[in-house]
Amino acid sequence: MGLKWTDYAEIAEELAPLYPDMDLADIDYEDLTKKIVALPDFEDSEKCPDENLLDAVYSVMTELVYGKETDEVSSIDQD
């Protein structure tokens, strides 16, 4: 069984190396959907059932490209 829309982390891991120049602060759901559907492992409907899943892909891709940061809880009171 291939990737489903709910597999946001796996999708992001496959996408991140393919599109290193993508502006990850820019929300373009149409473009992201096209890129996901074009993944060879992807086996789900062509339309994402929930925008939040696309946001989750963006979020994980951002961490993969820019590196995960020490949790800001270290900034104690988030002044």
Added chain:
Amino acid sequence: MAESVTKWESAGGNNTKSIGGNGYEFSYTDKEGKVQYLQVDYGSMFADKEKTGLECYLPDIPKANDILITHGHMDHVGGIPHLINLRRGKTKEPLTLHCSKYSEQMIRNSLTSSRIPAEEFPIFHTIEPGKEFEVNGFKVEPFSVSHSIPEASGFVVESPDGVRIMTMGDFKTAPVPLGNGWDDEAVAKIAKKGIDFMFVDSTSASSPGYSKGENQVREGLKDVLKESEGGMIVSAMISSSAHRLHTVATAVANYAKETGTEPRTVIIDGASLINARRALVKCGYNIEEMVKEQTGIDIKIATAGTKTAENVPYDQRFYVCTGTQGEEASFVKVAEGRNKNISLDVPCPVHVYNLQSCIPGNEEQYKGLEQKFKDKGCTTYFPDRYKPNKITVHASGHSGASDVAHACHIVHENSPRPTKVVPIHGATEQRKKVMEIAQDEGMNTFLVRNFSAISIDSEGRATFEKAAPLEKWITVKDLNNDFRKPYYEYATMMMDIPNKKVIDGEKIYYKKPPKKQKPEEKKINVEKKLQQIAISKRCR
């Protein structure tokens, strides 16, 4: 038949020294003894990973299936992904979070960062200031407050007995640029319905006067821009405290307008800031459009590492990074020459500004970070937390003494019932300061320790339950130590506060999320299984 009881219990957050791990539990026991729960926040507390090997500490697992979220900072919501892990397979009840849209985005980012399966995400109920709702028999009325993060809320929770408790969340009274902020009239209106107890943020209560607003930072940033003419600016902010990004962009626009120059391009760097920027847009805060409307100036916010950012002349760049305290993030990587997107080796002077003062206890790392920039020949400006600063580049999100007095005064003046003030979210000294301020307003006050409770009967009589000598916390460790594939281990830990001892507890076993197999792994597994079948057939 027993008396009905409304109870408030501190499950974390009222720590002796450190701040964090905020969690408060409301419960209502009816005459038949049936108990309903409602939690406020479930935050994480800093564990100093280098020393302890732990990701963070959490308050005990909430009994409630519903959590009211005051705002999206990690010390208030950082426990949510772990709570989902700990609840897996133990309850069929869904977890519902009652929060603002921006808080939801912050929580969603935290869930994906912890790789919580999408199917297990909680239900999000979007709250609106002044719009009452009911949950588990409690009436809840949210009201907006100002804080460093957009869309922070306070709540008034009314039990079926009519006991009304106001929990302020982290707050100050200065106006905020994004979303709603503190509103005297709204607080007065809510107080008019009666407040029995008022729980007040104590974090900065020892600071005299009102906490500064972003408008003062905006003015300060004009000086930053003036002093940095002809040079590149590298700065840092706490990413989730996103008002500051708006403040930077507005200051850039105002400065360009006043001087008749081209506005600098604001370039953001760091995963959490990029995620926060998308969250802002999702919540309807398009900073570029807002600034254009407010100032008439077109400004550009670019993302570091993109072609748009690379094409900006060095002396026109205003970088905003993550990692104000020197933690492993974009800012320290710049200082150490490890940031692939930002180099200090440029053909113009570099001016470095920390848009956040030092968090108490972090002085050494904060100074060390500034020194690293100085060693690279940069001009630096890191504000002092305790002394007056030449330039205002930071405003705290927490109430100063005058904010606390202001809030107490409004509630005291408008509530038809006597209101008792209980300081929370601060070390003991700061909580005592809130008591002094409230007493000056003529209000009764109570100092409540962590893990102690207040019970209120149907007649409004309150009794206090003393805290147990041991504080129960949950420790979080990532056994994989790999953010791509976190493998969390949870254990209980008892803190013996009077004797300053930590007693390790037991491991908490939890059901792991279903593992997603890659197609090639599946193929290998199928081949292995076929081999095993063949072997077992041969054995027979």
